[in-house]
Amino acid sequence: xxxxxxxxxxxxxxxxxxxxxxxxxxxxxxxxxxxxxxxxxxxxxxxxxxxxxxxxxxxxxxxxxxxxxxxxxxxxxxxxxxxxxxxxxxxxxxxxxxxxxxxxxxxxxxxxxxxxxxxxxxxxxxxxxxxxxxxxxxxxxxxxxxxxxxxxxxxxxxxxxxxxxxxxxxxxxxxxxxxxxxxxxxxxxxxxxxxxxxxxxxxxxxxxxxxxxxxxxxxxxxxxxxxxxxxxxxxxxxxxxxxxxxxxxxxxxxxxxxxxxxxxxxxxxxxxxxxxxxxxxxxxxxxxxxxxxxxxxxxxxxxxxxxxxxxxxxxxxxxxxxxxxxxxxxxxxxxxxxxxxxxxxxxxxxxxxxxxxxxxxxxxxxxxxxxxxxxxxxxxxxxxxxxxxxxxxxxxxxxxxxxxxxxxxxxxxxxxxxxxxxxxxxxxxxxxxxxxxxxxxxxxxxxxxxxxxxxxxxxxxxxxxxxxxxxxxxxxxxxxxxxxxxxxxxxxxxxxxxxxxxxxxxxxxxxxxxxxxxxxxxxxxxxxxxxxxxxxxxxxxxxxxxxxxxxxxxxxxxxxxxxxxxxxxxxxxxxxxxxxxxxxxxxxxxxxxxxxxxxxxxxxxxxxxxxxxxxxxxxxxxxxxxxxxxxxxxxxxxxxxxxxxxxxxxxxxxxxxxxxxxxxxxxxxxxxxxxxxxxxxxxxxxxxxxxxxxxxxxxxxxxxxxxxxxxxxxxxxxxxxxx
Amino acid sequence: xxxxxxxxxxxxxxxxxxxxxxxxxxxxxxxxxxxxxxxxxxxxxxxxxxxxxxxxxxxxxxxxxxxxxxxxxxxxxxxxxxxxxxxxxxxxxxxxxxxxxxxxxxxxxxxxxxxxxxxxxxxxxxxxxxxxxxxxxxxxxxxxxxxxxxxxxxxxxxxxxxxxxxxxxxxxxxxxxxxxxxxxxxxxxxxxxxxxxxxxxxxxxxxxxxxxxxxxxxxxxxxxxxxxxxxxxxxxx
Numbered sequence: 001x002x003x004x005x006x007x008x009x010x011x012x013x014x015x016x017x018x019x020x021x022x023x024x025x026x027x028x029x030x031x032x033x034x035x036x037x038x039x040x041x042x043x044x045x046x047x048x049x050x051x052x053x054x055x056x057x058x059x060x061x062x063x064x065x066x067x068x069x070x071x072x073x074x075x076x077x078x079x080x081x082x083x084x085x086x087x088x089x090x091x092x093x094x095x096x097x098x099x100x101x102x103x104x105x106x107x108x109x110x111x112x113x114x115x116x117x118x119x120x121x122x123x124x125x126x127x128x129x130x131x132x133x134x135x136x137x138x139x140x141x142x143x144x145x146x147x148x149x150x151x152x153x154x155x156x157x158x159x160x161x162x163x164x165x166x167x168x169x170x171x172x173x174x175x176x177x178x179x180x181x182x183x184x185x186x187x188x189x190x191x192x193x194x195x196x197x198x199x200x201x202x203x204x205x206x207x208x209x210x211x212x213x214x215x216x217x218x219x220x221x222x223x224x225x226x227x228x229x230x231x232x233x234x235x236x237x238x239x240x241x242x243x244x245x246x247x248x249x250x251x252x253x254x255x256x257x258x259x260x261x262x263x264x265x266x267x268x269x270x271x272x273x274x275x276x277x278x279x280x281x282x283x284x285x286x287x288x289x290x291x292x293x294x295x296x297x298x299x300x301x302x303x304x305x306x307x308x309x310x311x312x313x314x315x316x317x318x319x320x321x322x323x324x325x326x327x328x329x330x331x332x333x334x335x336x337x338x339x340x341x342x343x344x345x346x347x348x349x350x351x352x353x354x355x356x357x358x359x360x361x362x363x364x365x366x367x368x369x370x371x372x373x374x375x376x377x378x379x380x381x382x383x384x385x386x387x388x389x390x391x392x393x394x395x396x397x398x399x400x401x402x403x404x405x406x407x408x409x410x411x412x413x414x415x416x417x418x419x420x421x422x423x424x425x426x427x428x429x430x431x432x433x434x435x436x437x438x439x440x441x442x443x444x445x446x447x448x449x450x451x452x453x454x455x456x457x458x459x460x461x462x463x464x465x466x467x468x469x470x471x472x473x474x475x476x477x478x479x480x481x482x483x484x485x486x487x488x489x490x491x492x493x494x495x496x497x498x499x500x501x502x503x504x505x506x507x508x509x510x511x512x513x514x515x516x517x518x519x520x521x522x523x524x525x526x527x528x529x530x531x532x533x534x535x536x537x538x539x540x541x542x543x544x545x546x547x548x549x550x551x552x553x554x555x556x557x558x559x560x561x562x563x564x565x566x567x568x569x570x571x572x573x574x575x576x577x578x579x580x581x582x583x584x585x586x587x588x589x590x591x592x593x594x595x596x597x598x599x600x601x602x603x604x605x606x607x608x609x610x611x612x613x614x615x616x617x618x619x620x621x622x623x624x625x626x627x628x629x630x631x632x633x634x635x636x637x638x639x640x641x642x643x644x645x646x647x648x649x650x651x652x653x654x655x656x657x658x659x660x661x662x663x664x665x666x667x668x669x670x671x672x673x674x675x676x677x678x679x680x681x682x683x684x685x686x687x688x689x690x691x692x693x694x695x696x697x698x699x700x701x702x703x704x705x706x707x708x709x710x711x712x713x714x715x716x717x718x719x720x721x722x723x
Numbered sequence: 724x725x726x727x728x729x730x731x732x733x734x735x736x737x738x739x740x741x742x743x744x745x746x747x748x749x750x751x752x753x754x755x756x757x758x759x760x761x762x763x764x765x766x767x768x769x770x771x772x773x774x775x776x777x778x779x780x781x782x783x784x785x786x787x788x789x790x791x792x793x794x795x796x797x798x799x800x801x802x803x804x805x806x807x808x809x810x811x812x813x814x815x816x817x818x819x820x821x822x823x824x825x826x827x828x829x830x831x832x833x834x835x836x837x838x839x840x841x842x843x844x845x846x847x848x849x850x851x852x853x854x855x856x857x858x859x860x861x862x863x864x865x866x867x868x869x870x871x872x873x874x875x876x877x878x879x880x881x882x883x884x885x886x887x888x889x890x891x892x893x894x895x896x897x898x899x900x901x902x903x904x905x906x907x908x909x910x911x912x913x914x915x916x917x918x919x920x921x922x923x924x925x926x927x928x929x930x931x932x933x934x935x936x937x938x939x940x941x942x943x944x945x946x947x948x949x950x951x952x953x954x955x956x957x958x959x960x
Contacts, residue, residue, distance in 0.1 A: 025893035028901035029885060029908065031836020031876040038835035132800075132821060214840045214848055214902040214936050263838070263902025264936055296841035489900035489937050615896045619942050623899060626938035651845040651934055659927040662940040 010610060010671055015502040016679055019615040022494040023508065024261075024487070033261040036218050036231050037293060044220070045074055047282050047292035048134040049275075050124040050141050051302060052116035055365035055644030056150035056163065059114045059123065059143055066140040067126055072133035075285035076141070078124040079112035082281050086111050086274045088243045089368075090337035093175035094361070096271055096371075097239055099246070104177045107166055107363075109337050111247075111277045115148060117165055117336030118367050119645055120301030122274060127282040127290045150644045154331040154362035155310060165336050165363045172338045172361035182343065183358040192325025192354030196316025200391050203312050204383035206693070206711045207636040208333070210305035210654060211372045215263020217299050221279035222289035228280050229256040235269040236526020238484050241518045243272035248280060259486045260516040266627075267371030269488070270528045273303065300649040304370030305637070307332040307342050307361075311383040316354075321397050323388075323406045325354040332361045335368035342369065346380030349459055350388075351408045365644055367637070371528065373624065374460065374686040378631055382693035382711060385456045389698040390707055393442065399698065400429055400438075403457055410577075417578040417674040420607040424583040425457055427668060428605040432585035437601070443705020448593045451600065454586050454698025456691040459579040462534060462609065462682035464571040468522035469539035471500060471547045472564045475557045479504060479547075481540065482514045484524030485532050490685050491616040492532045498612055499537050499678050503544035522566065530683030533612065537678035542567035573676055580682040582606040584625065584691035590703040592722055595715030597633055597700060599663035604691075607670040609682035614669070621688035622665040628692015630657040634712050805869035809834070810878030818865040825849045825860035827868070828875060836876035836905045840934070847933035850906035851875045857910040859932075876905035879912065888912055888950040895946035899937035907933045911947045920951050 010017070027033040064076045087102040090109035095101040112123045124141050128134040149163035156162055157170040164170065171179040193199060220231040228248065234240040237257040245255040262269065275292050283290040294302060309332050316325040332342035342361030392402035404425060410416045428434075437453040445451055470482035481500045485492040497511045504511070514520050524536045546565035557563050587601040604621050611617045634655040638647045648654055673680030693711055701707050706721040801820040806813070809832060818827055825842075828834045828851065837860055840848035844862040851860045852874040879886045885893070888911055898904040907930060914921055914929040921929070926947045927940075935943060 021893050021896065022898075025896075025898065026885070028898040028904055029876075029889040029892045030880060031834070031905050033901050034835070035838070035902065037839070038829075040833075132819075212936050214846065214900065214934070215838070216840065261901060263840075264900040266936075293839075296843060296845070487900075491899075616899070619896050619899060619937075619939050622941050623935075623938040626940065627936075630938070650843070651841065656934060656936070657938060657940075658932075658934060659930045659940050659944065662927070662938075662944075665941060 010673055013502055013679065014505065015498050015508055016612045017610065017614070020494065020498060020508065020613050021615065022491050023497055023513070024493060035215060035261045035263055036220060036233050036259065037291070039220055039231050041220065041222055041289040044289040044291055045127040045129060045282070045286055046131040046134050047125055047127045047279060047290050048131065048138045049122045049278065049292070049294070049298060050138045051298065052119060052121045052123055054116065054145055054147055055119050055152070056148040056165070057116050057145040058148060059116065060146050061144045062124060063142040064124065066142070067137040070133065070137045070140060072129040073126060073137045074129065074288065075127040075282050076124065076137070077278070077281055077285060079110065079114045082111065084111040084277050084281060085247050086277060087247050088271045089274060089339060091339065092173040092177040094338045094341035095175060096340060101175060105173060106177060107173055107338065111274050111281070118365050120298070120367055122278065122302065125278045125282060125292070127286045131293065150365035152364050152366055152639050152641060152644060154333040154360070154364055157362050157364050158360065165365065170363040172334055172342060172363060181358050181360040182341070185356045187354035189325045189327060189354045189356040192352070193316040195318065196324045197319045198395065199314060199316045200387070200394070201312070201314045202387055202390065202709065203310065204386055204709045205311070206309045206379035206382055208305050208308040208366070208369065209372060209631050209635045210300055210637065211266040211303070212300070212651065212654070212656065213264030213266055213269070216296055217269070217273060217275055217294045217303060218292055219275045219279035220289060220291040221276070221283040223284055226250070227254045227256065228283070229258065230276050230280060231258045232276050233262040233265065233269050234259050234271065235265045235267070235486060235488055235528050236271055236524070237486060237516060237518050237521070238523045239526050240272045240276070244276050244280070247272070247277055255518070257518045258516060262486055262488050265488045265527065266373045267375060267528060270371050270526070297649055301367050301646055304339055304368045306372035306375070306379065307334055307369035309333070309344060309379045309383070311344065313384065313387045315387060315391060317391055317395060321395055321402055321405050323350055323352040326350065326352050327356045328358070330359045332359060333364050333366060333369060334361050335366050336363050337368050339368050339370040340375060343376040344380040345376045346384040349408055349457065350406050352406065366639060367646065373627065373689045377458070377460065377690040378628055378693050381456060381458055381690050382697060385694035386697050386707065386709065389454065389701065398438070400425065400434060400455060403455070407457060408459070415576050417573055417576045417676055418672050420670055420672065421457060421459060421581040423670055424581045424605045424607055427670065428455065428583040428585045428603050431605065431666065431668060432601065432603040434585060437587050439702050442702045445703070448591055450590050450592060450703045452588060452590070452699050452701065452703025454695045454700070454702055455583060456694035456698065457583040458687070458690045459581050460683060460687050460690060462578045462580045462677070463531070464538065464573060464578065464676050465525065465531065465535045466568060466570045467525050467535040467539045468566065468568040469536060469543040470522055470564065470566040471540070471543040472562050473547060473551070473557060474562045475559055477506070477510060477556060479506065479511045480514060481511055482521050483536055483540065484515070484518065484521035485536055486516045486527055488527045490620055491613065492527060495533055495537060495612055496540050499540045500544050503541050504548060530685040530687070533681050534677040534683060537681060538571055539567050539569055541678045542569045571676065578674070578676055578682070580606065580608045580687050582687050582691060584695040586695040586699045588696065588699040588703050590700055590718065592704055592718070595718040597713065597718070599629060599696070602663050602665045604665060604688065605668045605670065606687055607672060608684045608687060609677060610671055610673050610680040611669050612679065612681050617669065617684050618667045620684045621667045624685070624688025625665045625692050626657055626662060628689045629696060632693040632696035632711060632713060636712055803866050805866055807868050807870070808872040810874055820864070820866055822865040823861055824851070824863040824865050824868050824873070827865035828860060828873070834875050834877050838902050838905060840902065845934070846903070847906040847910065848903050850909045850933060852909055852913055855913060855916060857913045874909070876908055879908065886912070888915060888947065891946040891950035895942050895949060897939065897943045897946040899939045903933060903935045907935070907943050914947070915951055920953060921947070923948065
């Protein structure tokens with residue numbers, strides 16, 4: 001055990017660590033919070049997009065004359081009139097913030113593409129004086145399609161003779177722009193399997209899950225000379241600006257991105273999106289501000305969701321329950337463009353040194369896959385922790401003991417800033433009362449309603465990194481904090497103000513926050529990777545330290561004077577691994593006559609360092625856990641194999657969790673300060689979603705005695721397994 | 724915005740205050756609207772045809788004739804003048820028959836509180852009260868609201884004070900992203916009006932048509948229970 005692994009009691013703080021309602025909660029409950037679609041500009045036009053009804057088709061011709069003749073229409077654009085690169089829409093290796101990867105990728109995506117490669121792909125857009133005229137005009141565009149063969153299944157897409165979505169094949173490009181799987185070996189897998197007393201093989205699959213944030217995407221663009229301002233819901237105004245500038249052929253300073261309140265994102269709103277480009281192009285053509293509003297169906301099919309996976313595992317285990325080797329062959333369905341990597345996490349949570357992983361990120365003619373809250377984790381953790389739960393059962397071990405035996409721990413070669421995974425599991429086991437809820441013999445409850453328990457554990461990166469903050473104080477002792485964050489939902493704006501107030505030693509009411517505008521705010525990493533608190537929050541601490549120093553030296557400003565401090569720290573953990581940890585324990589009641597599963601107890605224990613604001617932090621975990629339950633039991637996007645059409649786009653079709661499906665989620669934080677980040681804060685937002693699918697699936701197995709290997713675990717699958 | 728008895732909507736949208744003298748003119752106005760716009764449409768169609776012949780293809784945005792006639796043509800949709808009371812303010816407003824109640828509230832009256840999450844009756848973000856009942860304003864035509872009383876999230880404050888329910892939403896972190904919040908508030912307001920001390924299950928049943936993708940359901944139910952003076956967890960027992 002290294003000395004970093006334990007920390008003493010936390011030093012109490014003035015502002016941080018107390019339950020603080022959001023500083024903008026009044027705006028949120030009175031309708032005053034201004035979201036992108038609430039912005040109105042004089043002379044504003046409304047835009048709509050025409051989307052492909054075919055999964056794969058070449059556009060022979062497109063006739064917009066009737067749409068253009070419709071009174072009230074001000075601009076019509078197509079792939080023929082505007083060839084605009086959409087750089088963040090298709091990237092070698094899915095490396096979202098790398099210009100180099102965008103520069104070399106040969107699977108280029110344009111704002112409008114020909115051929116179109118999925119149902120819902122945009123191919124033309126209209127701006128008109130109101131949304132009804134725009135919708136009518138869209139109907140008047142005549143497209144002559146040459147339908148092409150399509151493929152929906154990732155494994156079929158790699159078979160010889162499969163319809164080609166790209167000339168060189170359907171395997172996604174890696175970082176070097178080569179069509180290669182992501183493959184890696186550590187240790188000696190062959191030796192590991194030879195050392196095993198038993199070897200287990202199984203296949204697990206996970207379904208596509210739409211991010212489905214409540215606010216559908218939209219973009220409002222207007223030009224002033226050669227500068228464009230785009231109001232758009234984005235989880236990262238700085239990267240959004242850079243991506244849009246790059247695609248529009250502008251310098252960064254010629255693009256202003258404004259995003260204040262945002263109706264959720266969950267990764268759906270990382271960086272830029274093509275609707276920014278469409279709105280900007282239409283606004284230029286029409287010489288007027290243009291608001292593009294996506295419908296719910298546009299948003300569902302035209303953005304992205306969590307990649308669906310097929311995962312084949314082979315795991316070797318010694319007589320004493322030690323895992324000796326892990327092999328993973330997996331396929332991630334990415335749609336026709338590689339917007340993100342298609343990676344699959346989970347094997348890293350095990351100490352087993354002999355690992356052989358090959359993951360194929362595969363193009364299909366389904367809609368695009370991309371980031372959704374912990375992009376590669378819930379699907380990976382579901383598969384491997386179902387696999388391990390099943391092995392524990394087959395060798396006669398309690399799955400908690402199996403986890404404690406095999407989970408990754410710090411070593412002399414790889415030390416951690418701190419490590420609490422065993423503590424998370426122990427606390428969860430006790431709070432949940434595992435011994436009384438877990439059935440040593442799965443499916444053994446008498447009667448049609450059977451209870452069972454399952455657990456899962458995880459670690460997730462809580463890295464530190466560069467970001468910026470500016471802090472100003474004037475003579476009436478009001479502090480103004482400039483941070484390039486947007487408020488996606490977790491309360492970043494409030495958290496940044498809390499950190500400033502804490503470090504400055506002033507009441508929260510003396511801190512104002514200027515946020516969500518690239519013309520006013522310095523660089524921030526954006527609300528992805530759960531990094532805002534750890535990275536931008538740390539910059540706020542540094543700016544406040546600087547400002548305090550200036551005040552100590554010069555005194556408070558007088559009259560019209562101000563003092564300003566800025567910070568762009570580049571912290572490092574010096575080779576130490578910095579992770580947050582968690583364990584979820586779930587009990588279900590499964591009705592084996594109806595196939596219905598109800599969550600009867602859910603305990604979530606997390607170590608995310610110091611919790612800066614427990615009130616919203618708890619709800620981050622509760623909400624994320626429920627999203628995990630939705631992935632476990634409900635959500636999917638089904639396609640008709642005959643015509644390649646999506647069948648259930650939308651909340652009802654995907655059977656999203658409602659108030660009636662909700663169990664109580666009991667959240668416990670183990671708090672520590674590892675000396676990094678702002679006051680030891682680590683990541684929270686993504687951590688909570690990772691374990692739901694695995695823990696729920698393991699509980700279902702324990703209840704009914706049948707292993708459910710395919711998400712979502714629907715009623716018909718349960719009834720089918722029991723038939 | 725508007726206190727209930729003494730609303731003031733000056734400066735928002737092209738609405739006119741209720742005027743009893745004009746209330747009987749609605750049918751006549753519709754007739755004359757149709758007549759006028761019919762003429763305009765004929766004139767426009769002739770003009771467009773000529774332009775097509777001459778130019779071969781219409782141009783957009785720059786052609787004055789296109790711009791001038793476009794406004795007239797867009798005006799040529801069936802319209803109805805309705806009377807509604809919105810957040811206590813009596814309004815007489817001409818609406819396009821195809822407008823939803825949500826379009827009337829947001830685009831014409833400038834009340835941006837109700838949100839469009841799906842525009843097809845799935846999510847509840849657009850919920851407002853019509854004669855005290857929660858309805859999806861995306862799935863209600865504006866003309867149907869003729870003669871009815873509408874309350875939106877902007878109408879929940881009294882004399883500058885938030886309602887007990889709004890305060891509970893703030894204290895209990897009920898909004899995460901906040902996009903579903905106005906709808907959750909309106910449905911919960913209607914619930915508490917008719918059932919001031921609901922149980923956990925009654926709250927969840929009432930709110931089942933209001934989705935929250937942040938899945939902050941526990942906190943929302945806890946806030947409603949707290950506003951009702953009861954307390955309890957937000958999840959199923």
